[in-house]
Amino acid sequence: MSTVSTESVPVKQAMLGLIPNLRAFAVSLCGDVERADDLVQETLLKAWNHLDSFEEGTNLRAWLFTILRNTYFSECRRRRREVEDRDGNKADELAVHPGQQGHLDMQDFRRALNLLPPDQREALVLVGAAGFSYEEAASVSGCAVGTIKSRVNRARSKLSELLGVTTAREYGPDSATEAIVARTVGASRSG
Amino acid sequence: MAGKDSSTRQSAGAGQLERPAREYTAKRKLYVVRNENDHDNAKETGRKRRGMLDRTQQAQLGNLLRSIFSDVAEEPVPDRFVKLLEALEAREKKQ
Numbered sequence: 001m002s003t004v005s006t007e008s009v010p011v012k013q014a015m016l017g018l019i020p021n022l023r024a025f026a027v028s029l030c031g032d033v034e035r036a037d038d039l040v041q042e043t044l045l046k047a048w049n050h051l052d053s054f055e056e057g058t059n060l061r062a063w064l065f066t067i068l069r070n071t072y073f074s075e076c077r078r079r080r081r082e083v084e085d086r087d088g089n090k091a092d093e094l095a096v097h098p099g100q101q102g103h104l105d106m107q108d109f110r111r112a113l114n115l116l117p118p119d120q121r122e123a124l125v126l127v128g129a130a131g132f133s134y135e136e137a138a139s140v141s142g143c144a145v146g147t148i149k150s151r152v153n154r155a156r157s158k159l160s161e162l163l164g165v166t167t168a169r170e171y172g173p174d175s176a177t178e179a180i181v182a183r184t185v186g187a188s189r190s191g
Numbered sequence: 192m193a194g195k196d197s198s199t200r201q202s203a204g205a206g207q208l209e210r211p212a213r214e215y216t217a218k219r220k221l222y223v224v225r226n227e228n229d230h231d232n233a234k235e236t237g238r239k240r241r242g243m244l245d246r247t248q249q250a251q252l253g254n255l256l257r258s259i260f261s262d263v264a265e266e267p268v269p270d271r272f273v274k275l276l277e278a279l280e281a282r283e284k285k286q
Contacts, residue, residue, distance in 0.1 A: 012276065012280065016273070016276055019268045020263070020264045020265065020268060021264055023263050023269075024261065024262075024264035025260070027260075028256075028259055028260050028263075033263075036263075037271070040272065041272070044275060044276065044279075045279075048276075048279050106255060106258075109255040109259075110259065113256070113259070124256065125256070125260065128253060128256045129256045130260060156252075160249075163248075
């Protein structure tokens, strides 16, 4: 069909159509809307300048996601120190606010997601939210399918572990949870 | 995939971003919490591992993950990107 054209115009239009997806991926990866939009902008510029290296007919979304995640991860390496400080505070908040019993709160969830190692968070978002197959996710992340599977599994159990504190439902009313939290705070101060 | 270009293909080292010291701190605090919780129930829960979420909560977790994504994906394209693509296209036509 004529849709398999060598004209680059359809690719550009498709790029525009994929921006909402790119933004969603970027926000899920870095947890910050402004930074996410900067990532998207950089991705679009890089993609534009490298359009000739995109093979028409292949998965444009995966290609753009690849550029975005590579941009994100190299930025992460540059900003390592800064991120370390910020995440340290997040860890404290999460540890002392286990949330409502039996209910996974959106904010707790965001915090827990941000606490995951970036490669695990990426795998989880690609497969669990963006709807990529394991194979596609592997090609985006530049690793083996088995690696993606294990990252997704580790991400899930890590999230469960981080949010597992909210399963206090089984163990009685709030007072029990509060007592535990109080002890935890004490323990973390002395330890 | 256009994988050869080094600026658009640089995936190695993602795993190294994990920072063991910080991870350990977070884990240790939470571990104390779970340890208290699990004290009486370790046997009863059978195959269910410590700190694991039940089925409802796992489903909730999946929904939260998808909604973080789709909340943004359903927003209209911000003007700055429409303008950016227009500018790029205009620049190209001049050349």
